[in-house]
Amino acid sequence: EDKVVQSPLSLVVHEGDTVTLNCSYEVTNFRSLLWYKQEKKAPTFLFMLTSSGIEKKSGRLSSILDKKELSSILNITATQTGDSAIYLCAVVRVSTGKLIFGQGTTLQVKP
């Protein structure tokens, strides 16, 4: 059975800390991996990763995919209270195009 597992499930840090969120997957016919950030409302798209070893970067956030290890990490440097959110990882299967989501990591950044 296909699955996507995120760790940790929750994390509390202080402003200025650097955090690393993990996503591992067991999915047949992998196509791509996506990261989303969800605050109070709709999840918003962060990154789509298709190729192994290529880092995607947006400001203080970056992410990389390791197809050999079947995993991805999302890094956030110099965290701010506005980074507090649920971070969702999802994997797309080639055959169906459907997304399989992990459980999410709840990040709380304290001032």
Next chain:
Amino acid sequence: DVKVTQSSRYLVKRTGEKVFLECVQDMDHENMFWYRQDPGLGLRLIYFSYDVKMKEKGDIPEGYSVSREKKERFSLILESASTNQTSMYLCASSRIRGLGNSPLHFGNGTRLTVT
């Protein structure tokens, strides 16, 4: 910017009621999806649609049905609401079949409570 609008932010219904959750997107997307989100379980796909009048079951379709009569609108129907359907429901849309180059765009969610 893509806008996905869900008709209600909060809903409270009684067990056995028929419930309609409406979703409209304004970007002419082919694909539309309904997920439910529960703590510790992440997002689980209920139904999706690649085109008007087309629908496919997701991972947890039991107790739900959907309707897509127009391209921009995708409705989720709970034929007879039960307490285990209390959840956050998220609608999403995307442009290209297979999501190869098109991430999902989500609505703000409907928090449904069934009492």
